[in-house]
Amino acid sequence: MQEYIEKAKVLVEALPYIKEFSGKIVVIKYGGSAMVDERIKASVIQDIVLMKLVGLKPVIVHGGGKEISAMLSKIGKESLFVNGLRVTDLETAEVAEMVLSGKVNKDIVQLIQNHDLDAVGISGKDAKTLKVSKKEIDGYDVGYVGDIDKVNTGLIETLLNHDFIPVIAPVGTDDQGDTYNINADYAASAIAGALSAEKLIFLTDVEGILRDVKDSASLISRIPVQDVPKLIDEDIISGGMIPKAECCAWGIKQGVKRVHILDGRLEHSVLLEVFTKKGIGTMFLS
Amino acid sequence: MQEYIEKAKVLVEALPYIKEFSGKIVVIKYGGSAMVDERIKASVIQDIVLMKLVGLKPVIVHGGGKEISAMLSKIGKESLFVNGLRVTDLETAEVAEMVLSGKVNKDIVQLIQNHDLDAVGISGKDAKTLKVSKKEIDGYDVGYVGDIDKVNTGLIETLLNHDFIPVIAPVGTDDQGDTYNINADYAASAIAGALSAEKLIFLTDVEGILRDVKDSASLISRIPVQDVPKLIDEDIISGGMIPKAECCAWGIKQGVKRVHILDGRLEHSVLLEVFTKKGIGTMFLS
Amino acid sequence: MQEYIEKAKVLVEALPYIKEFSGKIVVIKYGGSAMVDERIKASVIQDIVLMKLVGLKPVIVHGGGKEISAMLSKIGKESLFVNGLRVTDLETAEVAEMVLSGKVNKDIVQLIQNHDLDAVGISGKDAKTLKVSKKEIDGYDVGYVGDIDKVNTGLIETLLNHDFIPVIAPVGTDDQGDTYNINADYAASAIAGALSAEKLIFLTDVEGILRDVKDSASLISRIPVQDVPKLIDEDIISGGMIPKAECCAWGIKQGVKRVHILDGRLEHSVLLEVFTKKGIGTMFLS
Amino acid sequence: MQEYIEKAKVLVEALPYIKEFSGKIVVIKYGGSAMVDERIKASVIQDIVLMKLVGLKPVIVHGGGKEISAMLSKIGKESLFVNGLRVTDLETAEVAEMVLSGKVNKDIVQLIQNHDLDAVGISGKDAKTLKVSKKEIDGYDVGYVGDIDKVNTGLIETLLNHDFIPVIAPVGTDDQGDTYNINADYAASAIAGALSAEKLIFLTDVEGILRDVKDSASLISRIPVQDVPKLIDEDIISGGMIPKAECCAWGIKQGVKRVHILDGRLEHSVLLEVFTKKGIGTMFLS
Amino acid sequence: MQEYIEKAKVLVEALPYIKEFSGKIVVIKYGGSAMVDERIKASVIQDIVLMKLVGLKPVIVHGGGKEISAMLSKIGKESLFVNGLRVTDLETAEVAEMVLSGKVNKDIVQLIQNHDLDAVGISGKDAKTLKVSKKEIDGYDVGYVGDIDKVNTGLIETLLNHDFIPVIAPVGTDDQGDTYNINADYAASAIAGALSAEKLIFLTDVEGILRDVKDSASLISRIPVQDVPKLIDEDIISGGMIPKAECCAWGIKQGVKRVHILDGRLEHSVLLEVFTKKGIGTMFLS
Amino acid sequence: MQEYIEKAKVLVEALPYIKEFSGKIVVIKYGGSAMVDERIKASVIQDIVLMKLVGLKPVIVHGGGKEISAMLSKIGKESLFVNGLRVTDLETAEVAEMVLSGKVNKDIVQLIQNHDLDAVGISGKDAKTLKVSKKEIDGYDVGYVGDIDKVNTGLIETLLNHDFIPVIAPVGTDDQGDTYNINADYAASAIAGALSAEKLIFLTDVEGILRDVKDSASLISRIPVQDVPKLIDEDIISGGMIPKAECCAWGIKQGVKRVHILDGRLEHSVLLEVFTKKGIGTMFLS
Secondary structure (H helix, E strand, O other): OHHHHHHHHHHHHHHHHHHHHOOOEEEEEEOHHHHOOHHHHHHHHHHHHHHHHOOOEEEEEEOOHHHHHHHHHHOOOOOOEEOOEEOEOHHHHHHHHHHHHHHHHHHHHHHHHOOOOOEEEEEOOHHHOEEEEEOOOOOOOOEOEEEEEEEOOHHHHHHHHOOOEEEEEOEEEOOOOOEEEOOHHHHHHHHHHHOOOOEEEEEEOOOOOEOOOOOHHHEOOEEEHHHHHHHHHOOOOOOOHHHHHHHHHHHHHHOOOEEEEEEOOOOOHHHHHHHOOOOOOEEEEO | OHHHHHHHHHHHHHHHHHHHHOOOEEEEEEOHHHHOOHHHHHHHHHHHHHHHHOOOEEEEEEOOHHHHHHHHHHOOOOOOEEOOEEOEOHHHHHHHHHHHHHHHHHHHHHHHHOOOOOEEEEEOOHHHOEEEEEOOOOOOOOEOEEEEEEEOOHHHHHHHHOOOEEEEEOEEEOOOOOEEEOOHHHHHHHHHHHOOOOEEEEEEOOOOOEOOOOOHHHEOOEEEHHHHHHHHHOOOOOOOHHHHHHHHHHHHHOOOOEEEEEEOOOOOHHHHHHHOOOOOOEEEEO | OHHHHHHHHHHHHHHHHHHHHOOOEEEEEEOHHHHOOHHHHHHHHHHHHHHHHOOOEEEEEEOOHHHHHHHHHHOOOOOOEEOOEEOEOHHHHHHHHHHHHHHHHHHHHHHHHOOOOOEEEEEOOHHHOEEEEEOOOOOOOOEOEEEEEEEOOHHHHHHHHOOOEEEEEOEEEOOOOOEEEOOHHHHHHHHHHHOOOOEEEEEEOOOOOEOOOOOHHHEOOEEEHHHHHHHHHOOOOOOOHHHHHHHHHHHHHHOOOEEEEEEOOOOOHHHHHHHOOOOOOEEEEO | OHHHHHHHHHHHHHHHHHHHHOOOEEEEEEOHHHHOOHHHHHHHHHHHHHHHHOOOEEEEEEOOHHHHHHHHHHOOOOOOEEOOEEOEOHHHHHHHHHHHHHHHHHHHHHHHHOOOOOEEEEEOOHHHOEEEEEOOOOOOOOEOEEEEEEEOOHHHHHHHHOOOEEEEEOEEEOOOOOEEEOOHHHHHHHHHHHOOOOEEEEEEOOOOOEOOOOOHHHEOOEEEHHHHHHHHHOOOOOOOHHHHHHHHHHHHHHOOOEEEEEEOOOOOHHHHHHHOOOOOOEEEEO | OHHHHHHHHHHHHHHHHHHHHOOOEEEEEEOHHHHOOHHHHHHHHHHHHHHHHOOOEEEEEEOOHHHHHHHHHHOOOOOOEEOOEEOEOHHHHHHHHHHHHHHHHHHHHHHHHOOOOOEEEEEOOHHHOEEEEEOOOOOOOOEOEEEEEEEOOHHHHHHHHOOOEEEEEOEEEOOOOOEEEOOHHHHHHHHHHHOOOOEEEEEEOOOOOEOOOOOHHHEOOEEEHHHHHHHHHOOOOOOOHHHHHHHHHHHHHHOOOEEEEEEOOOOOHHHHHHHOOOOOOEEEEO | OHHHHHHHHHHHHHHHHHHHHOOOEEEEEEOHHHHOOHHHHHHHHHHHHHHHHOOOEEEEEEOOHHHHHHHHHHOOOOOOEEOOEEOEOHHHHHHHHHHHHHHHHHHHHHHHHOOOOOEEEEEOOHHHOEEEEEOOOOOOOOEOEEEEEEEOOHHHHHHHHOOOEEEEEOEEEOOOOOEEEOOHHHHHHHHHHHOOOOEEEEEEOOOOOEOOOOOHHHEOOEEEHHHHHHHHHOOOOOOOHHHHHHHHHHHHHHOOOEEEEEEOOOOOHHHHHHHOOOOOOEEEEO
């Protein structure tokens, strides 16, 4: 009997969120640990499937750095990074595209389809979804790494309107038709912005932004984007979290309503964030 | 943390049902205790609202026997029953219509609307939704009590297609334009059948059909309709439960997929039946 | 032969009006004598049916003061009026709603349906059609009598688009979900305004506005709304006709094109007003 | 006052017919006296306009024998008839087409348009509306006179769906692209049949079929098509009325619901037939 | 083999033009020699058919001066011209309309239909496509010759949307319903402008505008409309070419994108102009 | 001048084919030399673009055997073939999918997009387009090589309806979600059949089926599919051409109207086949 009461309580709590988000687009940046641990992987996919079933429109943007490095090493080519960016010569760009569009992308498609929904894996090259130009960085040349000039949302919207779940590899082309690798966090922000997404969710390997990195209880639940520079100054946002947080802030500026940093290591973190009152992780908003 | 895990489990369990019933019509016969106890009333309404929010199409058919008797006594007229049917002279028919269509019906509409969804209260008279003829009973005349000849579903479907929740009072008209009272269980079965509803739910004051009426553990979860006569013979279905069970069986024959007898005294019983694996109460099926 | 010529003449005269009003909304405030005399009742209903058949979109808003008083007296409660407004305590409000929505409303629905068209009886409560707040009057409290804050036309428009004739009881709700009685003339004006109706027709017990109340020949055919105050000053509009005339003027300001005061005692007065060159009664216009 | 009552009576009488024929196609064969007398011409056109305004879909098929003869005589060519059919050599066919499609047709279009509705004049040649083959008659050759093989209704239906009134000249083409003259009565029957018209109306110079040609009171109001041969045998249908009556019977067989022979000399005969209880003229039905 | 290469080259060259003009409206003014020589006639019609087949929307506006003169002489009436305009009394206007709408128009319809596409011949009178008023010329009266006040494009667009090829006779009506003859070049410009046509093509008896009328090589390929007055001043555009060139310039001002003067004597001139890189004739542009 | 005449002739010849194939689906199996030689590659892509531009619906199915072998060798894995089928262990299947879906597929997408049309690269895995089961071959096991059980055309049709050009990699999944390699000729036949394609074109390295392999003049232009077994018996179809010819015959049986074997080494061979009277290569038909 108590079990019935508990179950009913959870369902009743989820109610206003299902209503609020019905028909809304949620972009999930899927990468890191959440893409490696099999149990977590299963729970992320299940969350995406659930969101779709109750009427939301999930869009997946994935990374694949580890898989690219593994394939490069398989063909005897070393991975070189400058300031966190992979130096991408023509051969690296080709391998990266192949691994992202032909392997990681299709694996995610398949995992979703095992739940009997239809997914479609595309890259930013298809239907010129991601138009880029060469990333300009002072002092050195990272090669075929792209800055996004325009997101053509026609194909993504067609897929959403026909009830397919789009899975997108962060690859784009410039005006000359050359192929570029794109940072996946950044691609997710640009796509979410162009789609005026309700939510953009980053699955990461941390619990969120913590005031004291050693104390889970110090999690900051909501960060207005104008506070990001101050939090960086105060060293609360630091290291690898800086570009991630800047990406969150940029997403809000592009028109996304809420951007979330979730702990991808927690099972069903997406579900809990979207459908429970308290939510989890850190939310950026304007 | 354990709380998160439990919440996620309930949501994940509800998943296949939300998918299965999306866009499906569920007719709820609302009456008895569930319409009297304020706490239960609130939970039934909340369940209807939740179903609507996650994509089902609820249709309410209500009774109102107690309210009719109360109003009749207020104007100094006694209620007379023969074999469980109210003897309905012209004045009684008028009062019954007024109470059902003008009071009970609009109260339910208002309760739903307090949750910010739009409900529309109609009677079977509107758009000739329920076409009836006088009920013929051997040996006596119960007056303006109707047998349903035809359910015109046009208005109900228009309301469903425009996202209104229809609330229906069991009143109908015959070919001469005379007004008849209709048994609400029977009206709900006819409407559910005409709409090819996925589910028809009777909210009652019992837990369901029990093999041993003193032992909750003896609940029969599923009854194929062809077993109903045998269960009556064996006295397992008896007394006032006989017409109710026959109504369930008739609903299945009219094209409803599943008919349920639920305990309307249990909070969120509709929700628990529809969205949990084990379900509750007794289910009739073909 | 002469008969043929006369018939043809009438049809030919009606021609430009059928053209002009095709697809236009005409709101009829139905009340008073026109709702009591059986012969007149039949002719009003027939006029509504004819308008619908030739392509206009009639909307009925009805009163029911006499029926409310009758029911109140039946349950031993006296009707109390202050400045023409019924003092409406909670019990009175409940009875009023019940009589209006459950009796008068459904009777009109049935009368229309006897002509084989589909009508749908709603109250301002359904789909929150009439949102009200408590009427504030200096010096005394008339209870649950509402001022209209907003007309939500969604349900009425859905019904019109699906070829149903809406019949509306003047009952509304406030933000707390409480039920209020509304003056029917005023409700008709608000609804006609919100629908940008072509015409709003008041069926009354007078021929129209007469310069000399004892002389039919002194009927004023057209009154520009800006002249209303002057006509009141001159005592040409006086007594119970003052609020009616103010309601007409208010309707024009809300966006209705023409507002008419017709003699509801004359058979087919609506038809004659709408489809003949000379028209009848008094027309208010901007 | 009496005038009001009479007017209302006519409007009320017309009511069921406006309902019954709304959206239905009525084909009018327009020719003979009705096309010559200016007063009658005006009344026929007005009737067509009224039908259109109240929701029917009129289609005009016209003749033009007199105009063709006049033009032929103007260019010094004699008209030759064999068994009522104009012997049509190539030059005659050209003149006939020119007069029908370029003069009579456009004149009717203009008359309708003077009432502010849009008409479109086409011939059976446009969009291959009338596909014909040479009429085979035993014993002699009447030249370019066509038998209809197929009515392509695409263009007519497009025009009707876009609220244009089609006016059709009885000219067609064969498979070789040659142009043929077609008997207008026969063309009207074929077109009405292909459109499954509700009514086909022949405007003639007689009151209808009379048992005694000298006695108007002997008019036969309804003739089931199977009685036509008997009426011919009995000489009640005789002379020029025989092909006309056969055309009526053939129309019914092609799928027209009612075919009427009206007195085109009576003003507003079409209106009186369509919108009054008694109707006028003779009606053929199956 | 060489043949294959040549064929492929032509098809490949046509590619960007088929793309560029797909779904665009091309108005062809058809008259003069191109309407007389049978071989040329066949090639013009074939070009129109091809354009339609590959997705353009051709609209034909035709003249017919020679045919009108021939018919007038046949009925013994002389043709009188003042400053290149036919003096058009009532009888002449009637004959002109009859010849244009009933003969030339339907002949073109038939020629197109011999290629299995559906054409529809209308005049500017149908659906009030061309609303005109009497042409005012200083010093003399040319009778029923019209200046275009308004092009109602509803009928033409309906026909285009339903895949019919419109063929238009240059006849119009004024507000009184009187019929006027219209200069065909001028009608074509007005129609093309009202339709925002991509191209307006005049088929003429010259190669285009030549600097030296005796030297084909002196053809001017492109003329910005602002240069037209200067070219007239320089006598490069002279004689009958002046009104034609002014019509071209006026078309551009009405909103046509490109206006062309082609040599109607050259087979497939329209095709070559539209689908080859170099084009032919003289093009006017803004 | 002669050049104009020749150009016009080619365009006029192409006319009936553009008409015939408008809106029809043409599946092109793209592989072999046509995918290697840059000049040929450019011409094939241009042909596909032209077909799309003039209203056909091209669908590309590509192979990639050479690219797979090259990548396998790059990671130090040898390619093993049994009876022309690549023995496909799990690692090979992964590399094959990656090369086909992530490299060859996206390269073709890009080549098309360089012409400013939108292409979308998918694999048979996306939206479960190709459902397969393990190919059963007597006597040995070739691993992850699939037989097609079902083609789900939903995604392809969505892309075609939104004007995208689908480019499909021959990879599929079985019921367990395992990934299989599919012979591209066979995948093309299955897809063309499921789409009821008008044409299926195989771009090969031969001119077609020759009676005498050394004599181009002995090309067989049309082969009814029932003749294929006889031609194999007579050794006219032999060696590697046998499975190709059987694939052609199977395509016809699946519902494709015409299947073509073209010489992919000839520039614009697709264009010449589709848009010229004589066609090229060998056509299979029922």
